Amino acid sequence: MKVMINFFIKGILIFVPIGLVIYLIYKLFLFLDSLLGNILKPVMDENYIPGIGIILTIVLITVLGWLSNRFIGGAIVRFVDKLLATIPLVKTLYSVIKDTIHSFLGEKKSFSKVALVTLPGTNMKCLGFITSENVGDFYQPLNTHVAVYIPQTFQVAGVTFLIPVEDVEILDVKAEDAMKFILSGGMTSK
Incomplete structure (x- = not known):
């Protein structure tokens, strides 16, 4: 019986990651296909x-x-950009989405620098990503701080801390490797 349970657990360890990835790819395919597909089907x-x-x-x-x-075309895109940036509520949503997309795909990638932060009064450290090196542009008294995004383990959420520059150590680690390490709770490594 113990051998059967062991095989079942090994089967879960193999099937669940593969099954979830296939399911997510399938759902992404359906979503992307439906964007214009729903117009074309009729x-x-x-x-x-x-x-x-x-x-x-x-x-x-x-x-x-x-x-x-x-x-x-550029003038039209700039016009729509300015229009969306002036409509109350829409401008907040639009700017957050636009800035987030630009941080991942644009020329200045926000998650390119991995930061190691020591928690004050302890020897504990946490990993994060430098998202802004110019916090003073947002609020002048914080001009000696950087914004560090600390993702939470096992979910796509996190907290942004404004930390003095001297308390942040930049690591020579790929951002993708650091994200995997954080999101897995430290269970993955290079």
Whole structure:
């Protein structure tokens, strides 16, 4: 009986990560396909092939990126950007989403520097990511502080601390490796 339980646990350890990844990829596929696919399905009827929505979404996003580099297209993008930045409530949501996307995909990636922070009065340390080295731009009295985002283990949440520069040590560690280490509760390593 003990051997069977051991095999069952090993099966779970193999199946659950693979199953969850396949399930998440499937759900992501359905979501991305539905973005434009829901518009195309009634038009194409039985000729609709799953995946056309994703292909069209990718093409549309690429064309939008190309247009943003052109004079007229760039002017339209800047106009929409300014418009969204002036509407109450929408501007807050828009700026948070825009800044977050730019921090991951833009030229200045926010999660590129891994920080080691010693908790005051203890020898305990925590890992985080430098998200802003110019906190003084936000609030002048904090011009000697940096913003460090500390993710929480086993979830996609975290806390942003404003810490004096001298209390932060930058580690020579890939941000991806540090994120895996933090989110797994320290169970993964390089």
